[in-house]
């Protein structure tokens with residue numbers, strides 16, 4: 460429990476363009492030490508619509524942490540150590556299909572991991588090993604009940620989210636070539652992003668629910684952008700579109716947070732004692 464007395468039930472990881480969830484001055488900022496080094500930045504614990512939340516900006520303050528440098532193990536561990544039961548994440552994505560125009564909202568249910576851990580240790584995608592042998596059941600990288608709840612919550616606020624959908628996750632920080640983009644689409648990808656993995660797998664390893672809200676900022680570099688090159692990916696345009704959509708994204712995240720059931724029950728098949736052993740690891744205090 461944080462000093463405010465608020466017990467965060469939901470962790471929110473804000474992606475590109477989502478630096479703050481609670482109004483300025485609300486909530487308590489915590490620096491949570493972890494066995495995996497520092498998190499991307501401070502975690503703000505407060506209340507959102509009556510629900511205790513712990514908010515972390517994935518790329519840190521001022522977007523200073525590149526996608527391949529994101530300390531996903533530290534970030535997910537820190538939220539779990541604060542007691543959250545589920546993570547609601549936001550991401551900016553490229554659309555791989557014409558119908559996924561910039562401005563579309565997507566609630567993916569599947570992903571294809573195309574990362575090759577080129578970021579080094581930050582990209583490591585498991586807490587287990589060193590004698591603790593676990594094989595994560597990861598057929599549903601996004602918790603199905605939360606995907607359904609998110610879709611319904613968005614509909615209630617008048618948003619039509621594209622769902623189900625498959626995210627192709629790449630290392631970044633560069634965007635894809637036209638050939639890669641066409642290939643991802645031919646694999647069945649609907650959207651492309653750099654951060655939904657390993658975050659989602661690490662959450663599942665710690666027994667947390669995971670649901671993602673994706674905001675389409677561009678049509679990547681493939682077939683769709685050939686239709687309208689104005690929409691081909693370009694980082695400055697991505698940030699402009701995210702800034703303009705910030706109130707809409709915050710409202711959508713708030714609706715999803717409110718829809719996470721109190722009695723969220725998960726079974727990822729991982730032995731509880733193994734989860735507890737990871738959570739009991741001593742925090743490493745950074746220099």
Ligand SMILES: CSC[C@H]1O[C@H](OP(=O)(O)O)[C@H](O)[C@@H]1O
Nearest residue numbers: 474475526550551652653654697
């Ligand atoms: C700003 S363009 C590329 C950047 O945006 C996405 O970030 P996030 O997933 O945290 O919203 C993408 O994954 C890249 O990191």
Ligand SMILES: Nc1ncnc2[nH]cnc12
Nearest residue numbers: 551552553651652653679
């Ligand atoms: N086209 C794209 N590829 C990867 N990550 C993205 N984030 C936003 N747009 C993206």
